[in-house]
Amino acid sequence: MYRLERFEERIPVKDYIKDYVNVDEFLECCKRCPNYDKVWSCPSYDFKSEDYWKEYESLYILGYKINFDGTVSQEESLKIMAEVKENMAGELFKMENQCPGSVSLSAGSCSLCGKGNCTRPSGKPCRYPEKMRYSIESLGGNVGKTVHDLLGIELEWIEEGKVPSYFVLVGGLLEK
Numbered sequence: 001m002y003r004l005e006r007f008e009e010r011i012p013v014k015d016y017i018k019d020y021v022n023v024d025e026f027l028e029c030c031k032r033c034p035n036y037d038k039v040w041s042c043p044s045y046d047f048k049s050e051d052y053w054k055e056y057e058s059l060y061i062l063g064y065k066i067n068f069d070g071t072v073s074q075e076e077s078l079k080i081m082a083e084v085k086e087n088m089a090g091e092l093f094k095m096e097n098q099c100p101g102s103v104s105l106s107a108g109s110c111s112l113c114g115k116g117n118c119t120r121p122s123g124k125p126c127r128y129p130e131k132m133r134y135s136i137e138s139l140g141g142n143v144g145k146t147v148h149d150l151l152g153i154e155l156e157w158i159e160e161g162k163v164p165s166y167f168v169l170v171g172g173l174l175e176k
């Protein structure tokens with residue numbers, strides 16, 4: 001049904017900022033997403049994303065490539081991706097616990113409360129701030145370039161409505 005491949009890399013944060021972070025450019029993409037200003041893990045923020053990166057020394061990048069075998073329906077592929085994302089978050093939380101001062105980066109936006117159920121539109125605080133994590137892209141990181149250059153995975157154009165031959169989830173751990 002699907003096969004998982006694991007990729008990892010580590011880079012100094014100052015190099016990552018120089019070559020892979022462009023907050024203004026990616027903020028424009030975020031503004032076109034329905035999650036903009038609607039989910040606490042997504043922009044806009046009450047802090048500067050550049051300052052968030054600068055709190056840390058090193059970025060560990062973790063990627064999972066989910067290879068679909070052609071028999072998976074779109075609904076199944078979404079379930080598989082959600083499952084891999086959850087396992088990946090668990091793996092990164094474990095690393096976070098083992099590395100004092102570190103913080104993990106989620107593969108995509110927060111979906112802990114379910115689609116459309118974030119408290120942000122009602123102005124209430126996040127239900128699980130201890131579990132909510134920002135993603136690389138939400139902080140202005142170029143995930144496509146990260147996947148290609150640092151994880152060595154070729155990017156594939158995804159046709160809307162079709163299950164791709166593979167999908168890559170990328171998260172990480174920022175370390176002091």
Ligand code: SF4
Pocket residue numbers: 039040041110111112113114117118119120125126127128129132
């Ligand atoms: S944990 Fe819930 S309330 Fe907090 S950002 Fe995620 S979806 Fe929103």
